[in-house]
Amino acid sequence: MTEAGKSGEIVRYSYATRVNHWIVAICFILLALSGLALFHPALFWLTQLFGGGPWTRILHPFVGIVWAIAFVLLAAKVWRDNFLNSTDRQWLGHIREVLDNRDDGLPVGKYNAGQKLLFWLIVLCLLGLVATGLCMWRAYFALPVDIVRIASMLHAAFATVLICAIVVHIYAAIWVKGSVRAMTRGTVSDGWAWKHHRLWFRDVTRGQQK
């Protein structure tokens, strides 16, 4: 972290990263709504948000392309911080305490093991969704029908896993107070960093006089 925050604050995400994140997030919401509209008849009414069925069918893959590119750019910034290491095993071993809000003093870097696993799960789903989605994109691709059939089934499966993963991601932001501002204002409080990401807190504050 090179940008200095105000006293009592630590910079967690740069402006560029925040913009990048929200492009990914908005695209994801659009994709989930338009995808669910075509996934289950009970949700077909969601096509109205996109100007009707044909427009939903037309827009979904283009939004998907923007989402995929934006995610790759975001991932390029954060993937190094998401390698699993020995402290992550410790965190996972104490998952009950974490869920019970009793996770004092666990050594956590910039991301905890849950965030890291979620990151790699999203990467996996992204690859799966892009690959299968291209197979289904009849306007530009003509693949053998057997491949399109399997791609369609897998697209739904990857999307289901991804939507569940993002529900967890959003809930974690609601649950762990003080997190959302990292992606809106870009900063977290010293106490937040100390409590939830102590190794990262020490890493970024070492050598800084406050």
Next chain:
Amino acid sequence: MSLQSLDIIRRSATTTPSPQARGAHAGEVAKLIDVSKCIGCKACQVACMEWNDLRDEVGSCTGSYTNPPDLSSESWTLMRFAEYENPDSGNLEWLIRKDGCMHCADPGCLKACPSPGAIVQYANGIVDFHEENCIGCGYCITGCPFNVPRISKKDSKAYKCTLCSDRVAVGLEPACVKTCPTGAIVFGSKDDMKQHAAERIEDLKSRGFEHAGLYDPAGVGGTHVMYVLHHADKPELYSDLPANPTISAAVGVWKGIAKPLGLLAMAATAAFGFLHYLRRGPSEVDKADEEAARRELENTP
């Protein structure tokens, strides 16, 4: 196409019953195509073009009498010509099959379609596309075991043979049936057509076609377009007519169990979060944490 027929027994992407006060009390209909009587004149193709006002692009010869080379959004039926050297008799057999929608009792296109009312099945068994509801996704193509629906390049809607549902609705036979000069295509109630087929098969057997039989595949619940084949044991001979057509297992999962299971998984994940919040509440940073952070910062060199 969207005339109120009041006899719709199935409607794509719809979970409540469709208007079906009127039934098909004369029985389900069927078109029977007797391949052994077909002379390959293509009058059926022309009649289909005329009645439906379809004019496909004029293509070029691909070395076969099959012309146009494939079904398209403007060619809803097509004579497919196959040359078969029968190893038993040594004869060259010209196996000509009129291809087009089979009007399955269990239609894969309708199962796969995500748009309410874009595909319907009438009480008489006809499967019809209502293009005004079609969104152009092509899911019907993945559902079809016979490779029939085609997406138009002009309007991105899916098209296929309607079994002349408009003519049948007013008591006429389909245009291809009306025009067939040899009587190879006949139309009537499905029961009558099966009976007629049985007579034809008996005749063919007496003429040495011991494997003659009816093509009414059970894998799709039977079809409302049936064939009398001289080689019913080898339907693939007739330009790859599938021996056991079924809706693909992948489509079955995607359009079956995946739908409730997927939504359930999403709802369960959200419910887990909500209940967790009710039980444990937020994870908050309190004064002690900020204090501890400050102390540590002060002690950091």
